[in-house]
Amino acid sequence: MPRLTTLIAAPLLLLCAAAAMAATPGPVVKTDQVRAELVAHAPQGLGPGQPMWLGLAIEHQPHWHTYWKNPGDSGLPTTLQWELPAGAAAGEIAWPTPQRLPIGPLVNYGYEGRLLLPVPLTLPADFKAETLAVRLHAEWLVCKEVCIPESGEFALTLNTRSTLAAHAAAFDAAAARRPAELAGVRSAGEVAPGALVVRVDGLPASWHGKALQFFPETAGVIENAAPPAASWQAGTWTARVPLSSQRSAGPDRVAAVLTAPGGANGVQIAFAVAGTWPALDAVPALPEPSAAPAAPAPAGPALGLAAALLLALVGGALLNLMPCVFPVLSLKVLGFANHANDRRALVAGGLAYTAGVVVSFVALAGVLLLLRAGGEQLGWGFQLQSPAVIATLAALFTLIGLNLTGVFEFGSVLPSGLASLRARHPLVDSALTGVLAVAVASPCTAPFMGASLGLAVTLPAGEALAIFAALGLGMALPYLAICVWPALVRVLPRPGAWMAHFRAAMAFPMFATVVWLIWVFGQQTGIDAVAALLSTLVALAFVAWALAAPGVAPKARAVLGTLAVATLVAALSWMVPVLATPAIAGARSDAPAAGSPWQPWSVEKVAELRAAGQPVFVDFTAAWCVTCQFNKRTTLADPAVLADFEARGVVLLRADWTRRDAAITAELTRLGRSGVPVYVIYAPGSGAPQVLSEILSVADVRNALAKL
Amino acid sequence: MKTHRILSSALVFGAAFVVSTAALAVASVGQAAPAFTATDTSGKTVSLADYKGKHVVLEWVNPGCPYVRKHYDSANMPGTQKDATGQGVVWLAVNSTNTGAYDYMPPAKLAGWMKDKGGAPTATLMDTDGKVGRAYGARTTPHMYVIDPNGKLVYAGAIDSKATSNPADIKTATNYVKQAVGESVAGKPVSTPVTQAYGCSVKYSD
Numbered sequence: 001m002p003r004l005t006t007l008i009a010a011p012l013l014l015l016c017a018a019a020a021m022a023a024t025p026g027p028v029v030k031t032d033q034v035r036a037e038l039v040a041h042a043p044q045g046l047g048p049g050q051p052m053w054l055g056l057a058i059e060h061q062p063h064w065h066t067y068w069k070n071p072g073d074s075g076l077p078t079t080l081q082w083e084l085p086a087g088a089a090a091g092e093i094a095w096p097t098p099q100r101l102p103i104g105p106l107v108n109y110g111y112e113g114r115l116l117l118p119v120p121l122t123l124p125a126d127f128k129a130e131t132l133a134v135r136l137h138a139e140w141l142v143c144k145e146v147c148i149p150e151s152g153e154f155a156l157t158l159n160t161r162s163t164l165a166a167h168a169a170a171f172d173a174a175a176a177r178r179p180a181e182l183a184g185v186r187s188a189g190e191v192a193p194g195a196l197v198v199r200v201d202g203l204p205a206s207w208h209g210k211a212l213q214f215f216p217e218t219a220g221v222i223e224n225a226a227p228p229a230a231s232w233q234a235g236t237w238t239a240r241v242p243l244s245s246q247r248s249a250g251p252d253r254v255a256a257v258l259t260a261p262g263g264a265n266g267v268q269i270a271f272a273v274a275g276t277w278p279a280l281d282a283v284p285a286l287p288e289p290s291a292a293p294a295a296p297a298p299a300g301p302a303l304g305l306a307a308a309l310l311l312a313l314v315g316g317a318l319l320n321l322m323p324c325v326f327p328v329l330s331l332k333v334l335g336f337a338n339h340a341n342d343r344r345a346l347v348a349g350g351l352a353y354t355a356g357v358v359v360s361f362v363a364l365a366g367v368l369l370l371l372r373a374g375g376e377q378l379g380w381g382f383q384l385q386s387p388a389v390i391a392t393l394a395a396l397f398t399l400i401g402l403n404l405t406g407v408f409e410f411g412s413v414l415p416s417g418l419a420s421l422r423a424r425h426p427l428v429d430s431a432l433t434g435v436l437a438v439a440v441a442s443p444c445t446a447p448f449m450g451a452s453l454g455l456a457v458t459l460p461a462g463e464a465l466a467i468f469a470a471l472g473l474g475m476a477l478p479y480l481a482i483c484v485w486p487a488l489v490r491v492l493p494r495p496g497a498w499m500a501h502f503r504a505a506m507a508f509p510m511f512a513t514v515v516w517l518i519w520v521f522g523q524q525t526g527i528d529a530v531a532a533l534l535s536t537l538v539a540l541a542f543v544a545w546a547l548a549a550p551g552v553a554p555k556a557r558a559v560l561g562t563l564a565v566a567t568l569v570a571a572l573s574w575m576v577p578v579l580a581t582p583a584i585a586g587a588r589s590d591a592p593a594a595g596s597p598w599q600p601w602s603v604e605k606v607a608e609l610r611a612a613g614q615p616v617f618v619d620f621t622a623a624w625c626v627t628c629q630f631n632k633r634t635t636l637a638d639p640a641v642l643a644d645f646e647a648r649g650v651v652l653l654r655a656d657w658t659r660r661d662a663a664i665t666a667e668l669t670r671l672g673r674s675g676v677p678v679y680v681i682y683a684p685g686s687g688a689p690q691v692l693s694e695i696l697s698v699a700d701v702r703n704a705l706a707k708l
Numbered sequence: 709m710k711t712h713r714i715l716s717s718a719l720v721f722g723a724a725f726v727v728s729t730a731a732l733a734v735a736s737v738g739q740a741a742p743a744f745t746a747t748d749t750s751g752k753t754v755s756l757a758d759y760k761g762k763h764v765v766l767e768w769v770n771p772g773c774p775y776v777r778k779h780y781d782s783a784n785m786p787g788t789q790k791d792a793t794g795q796g797v798v799w800l801a802v803n804s805t806n807t808g809a810y811d812y813m814p815p816a817k818l819a820g821w822m823k824d825k826g827g828a829p830t831a832t833l834m835d836t837d838g839k840v841g842r843a844y845g846a847r848t849t850p851h852m853y854v855i856d857p858n859g860k861l862v863y864a865g866a867i868d869s870k871a872t873s874n875p876a877d878i879k880t881a882t883n884y885v886k887q888a889v890g891e892s893v894a895g896k897p898v899s900t901p902v903t904q905a906y907g908c909s910v911k912y913s914d
Contacts, residue, residue, distance in 0.1 A: 073847040074909040076871055104838075104912035106847055141873070145810060147908040149774050149873030220904035245736040246845055246864040248902040280737065280902040604738065608858045611740060612760075 025135070029152030033142040034066070035059040038134065038154035039116070041171040042164040046132060052121040053171055054090055056080060056138055056154075057114070065110045066140045068098035070219040072108035076141040076149075078117060083135035087124030094118045096177035097257055097266040098215055107224040108143075109215055116167075116174040132158040179257040179268035189254055191275035195229075195240040196222065200258065200269055207260045208232055214241050215257040215266070220248035250277030305463055309470045316474020350483030352427040354476035356434020361472030362465050364438065369461050387524045387579055391533050394517040398537045399544060401510035407541070408548035434476065523623040523658050525578070532575035539568040597645070601655035603663060606682065613684045615650045615708050620668060620678040623658040628677040631696040638698045644705045650681075683708050735844045737901045741853070741861040742843040746802070748831040749819035754800065756855070763797040763892060765789075765885060766853040767829065767867075768841065768910060770803055771821045772811020773849040774873050775907035782875040784883075785850070785867070786826040792889050793828060801829040804841030806913035812836075838912040848907035854888045854898070863888035865903030 027038045041053040056078070058066060067075040082090040095117070098109040123132075136154040141147055158164060184202035191197075198214065209232050216222055223242040230239035237258075254273055259266035402408060514537070522530045546552075546560035599605070601618055609616050619636065621628040635641060645652060655664045657676050671678060671691060679692040681704050692700050735742050741764075745755040756764065767785070770776055779785040789799050801822070805812045813821060815834055822832055835841055844853055844864075854863035863884065870881035888898045 074905075074907060076873075076906060103909045104914065105842060106909050106912075108909070139872070143908065145911065146772065147774060220902075246902050248865055248904045604860065605858070608740060608860055612859065 025153040025155040027154055027156045029138075029154060031142070031148075031150050033061050033064045033144075033148060034140070034150070036138065036140075036152055036154075038136050038156045039167040039170065040121075040134070040156060040158050040164050041118075041167055042121075042158075043168060045163045046123065046158060046160040048123045048125045048127050050123075052123070053118045054082070054121050054134060054136075055116050055118040055167075055171065055174070056136065057116045057167070057170055058111075058140070059114050060112050060142070063112070064142050064144045065099075065101055065108070065112045066115065066142050067108065067110040068215070069093070069095050070109055070215065070217050071141075072101070072110075072219070072224045073106035074103075075108050075110060075143060075147070078138065078140040080117065080119065081137040082119070083137075084121075085129070085133060087127065088132065089122050091120040091122070094120070094174070094178055096174055097179050097259060100213060100215075102225070105225055109224075114170075114173075116170045118171060118174050127160075130160055132160055134158065177265050179266040181268045185267060185269060187269040187271045189271045189273050191273060191277055192240065195242055196254070196273070198228075198239045198241055198254075198256075198269075198271075199236060201236040203235070203237060203258070203267060204260075205235075207237075208235055210260050212237060212239070213259045213266075214239060215259070216241075217255040217257070218249050218251045220244060220246075221251065221254070247277075247280060250280070305466075308467055312467045312470035313474035313477070316471040317477050346483045348427055349430040350476075350480045352430035353434040353437075354473065354480050356431035357438050357476040358434075358469050358472035359431075360435045360438035361468045361475075365465055365468035369464060387521055387529070390517050390521045390524065391536070391575070391579065394514050394521065394533060395537060395540055397510050397514045397517065398540060401507040401514065402541055402544055404507035404510060405504050408544045408550075437475070438472065520623045520658070529575070529578045532571070532578045536568070536571040536575045539564070539571040543568050597642070598652045598654045601653040601664075603667060605653060609651050610682055610684070615648060615684050616653060616680075616682040617645065617650050618653045618655060618678075618680045618682075620655045620657060620664065620673075620676045620680070622656065622676050625657075625676050627694060631677060631679075631694075635696045635698050635701060638701075641698055641701050641705075644702055648705055648708050650705065650708070681705070681708075735853070735861050735864070737861050737864050739861060740859050741855040744840045744843060746833040746835050746840055747815075748833050749815040749822075751815070752831070754831050754833060756859075759798045760859065761857045763792075763795075763857060763889060764855040765792055765797055765799045765889060766844065766846075766855070767799065767801045768804060768846040768849050768851040769801045769832070770805045770811060770849040770908065770911065771813055771818065772805070772809075773908035776849045778873055778875050779850060779867055779878070780825040780827065782878050783826060784875075784878045786828055788867070788883060788886055789828045791886060793830060795889065795893050797889055797893065799829040801827070801832040802835050802840055802846070803832065804835040804838045804846060805911045806838065807836050808913070809911040811911070836913065838910070841910050841912060846905075846910050848905045849910060850907055851905040851910070852885045854885065854892060856892050862892050862898045863901055864905075865900075866905045869903070871904070871906035 029036045035058070037057045039055050039057050041055065042050060044050045046052060058078075060066065067077050069077045071077055078093075080090075080093060084090060096111070096115065099111060101108040101110050101112075134154075134156045136156075137151065138154065139149070139151040141149050182202065182204070185200065186202050187198065187200040189196055189198045211227075212230065214222070214228055221244060223244045226242040228239040228241040230237060232238075252273055253270065255268070255270040257266040257268060518530060518533060521533055543561070543564040546557065546564035552560070598619070601620075606616055606618065619628075619632070621632060623629070644650075655661075655667070657664045657668075668675070668678060671680065671689075673691075677694050677696070679694075679696055679701075681690045681692065683690070690704055692704060741756065743756050745753060745757075748754050767789075771780075776785075792799050803813070803818060818832060818834075822829070833840065840846075844851075846853075850867050852863070852865060852867050853861060856862045865884060867885055868878065868881035868883045870877035882900075884900055884903055887900065891898050
């Protein structure tokens, strides 16, 4: 193999050459692969404002090549480092149009044969010297089969008194090979799944219908070896350029060169990229949920409308059993006792409550649908994903609790007109209680409600609203029933002194609810925000007491009131900015503690574990979801359940939806749900995941595990 | 559901995939690393599946390439290997150079070269037919990959951030592999998951 000797000799020779050059660099560096020469071009002479070029002329040995600014799958671009007198400057390389250089399954972009890399030269306005000394350190990688990194030191002294045109032909040829910047060319590009879609019009007529090459100036974006799928339509070239499966860049702006077959010089294009690049380690886009097979929930999206309405009705009724509705219902029990003897008032109150519930459900659903339409990745329970909403609810429940304990009376704080309106219109009061019940109940998705909601948000708006109305009706139904059959009411104790005690006692569930809300708020924000919120609540209590406590003299009320309002303003001015600052990163109620068997959920993780044949259990949860927290602390903490999980090698994943999370919302949608809790078991090998009941019993989980 | 569908489509189109291996239809970061089985320089069969539950680094190597020599002669690659294997990481050097290439090294010679350079990979694999290289889309020597214990590809790209042949640049460059291994072993996401590999072309068989 004669080449072997050349190979061994080449670096040695190069070393000797380089050593020799280092002593007295000249304009030419020769290696076994290239002859490189520093050249200059100034057809009108050297001087400020004149067209002047420096350049490195490279003559490659046959089949050897050096690289373009984007070398393609391997290789490195040639680099030039200039050393010029003060004030003189060399610009960027004006790269000639590259060639595609396929090597096996790879493609490089570069040059063979004769090449000139021109660089514009500028001189300062006061330049008057007779000579211009130019020094250059150049590095290039020259490859055939073998690659050899080479470098050279070049020096050239130019006479400024004469024109320089000895290399005019080479510079003219290089200029001709530069990608043309044509005035009529317009280009646009957009990120699509797996491809960059490029659209160019105004290209030369002779190019129409031809297969063009696309050379992006940024490396690591496209699959260099894969030809773009292109088409011509009325003079517009549209191409889907495949993206690299190991893409390392996502430029906002793409500059590229297009070439037509047979033509040496290309056309320069540049465009801002529309759309967003996926993360570099993002898994390629999931198939659309609509394309996925029917969700596995027993009552999934395949549910008919009538069945869904019925389920919504039953689910709504079951909402009354949810812990978060309980305090509000207690309020209504008071109402029963008050009106036990007035059947008309009872029925009317029941209807008003029903109306309040249904209207709120429909209104919330309407907002949800509108936001969905706006592209927001939201799901049911979203109201409680906002700390501001939680803080407002905490304030509301504090005030209700204070009112129940008798710290202040609404009658004295409301303007007399409004107070008498409320007194004269108990119906308004009932309706508002209904609204409150819905606000509190919404995050607790009872069984069936999940399926109905999942269906509802994917339905046309009219049908979706009907389902939400059915949910509301279902929730109000038990109360309405009692109103219609007063016999049920008579079972309740007679009104009496106990009512005052009962009313005060009801304050404590309210305060307990405040504790829960503050806990949720703390998960979303941080300890500082919690302190701010608690201060606000204290100030609020102060204001309520100062302004509306019975039996306070007007003068004292004025003084105390001013003081209280000032306190509240101070507390609010602390809390509002805290709320506005972004939440602390990683504030999660369910962040796995060290040693916890639970791992954070991700779509990829589930796919991997399933691909590896592992059974997987996923707990979709949120801090603000009481049902979730209850299940987490009972069934999911049950030693027998945990032992079963371990015995069957089930990997436990937890998806925490306390804050907005698009990935979790998307997965819930895929499962046909739009709220939490959702419990899913993926058996190894079996296609459809099994969705368990929201009210998770130990038996449910163990039975499901036994079937694995 | 999704996996199921992927499996069935893989069955249906399996034949087509086998025929079209010439294209670099390849591994992506964030996805499962392609499984492979190859023979190491001592003739032992090595499968990626053998190392399930461990971090695995793949390094494309060819002693004939000046960029590979840059990182071996400077002891950067051996150092990175020892650093990784010291953390319980499996390091597989893969040579996809075809037997007809001028710088092809037979297994024994490659093993000897590796030893001389102080290289300390867990194994050095012969991939003369380029199957492993093509499955991973390895373009250059060196071209580096990091696989996490779940078999997910978490890094693909260059050994470091300075794409030059000058060993002096190693000191000031960011060693992406060290970084990816460190982050992944610590259970953190890899901050730079994909970079543009640099070096000589992998000399694949036709």
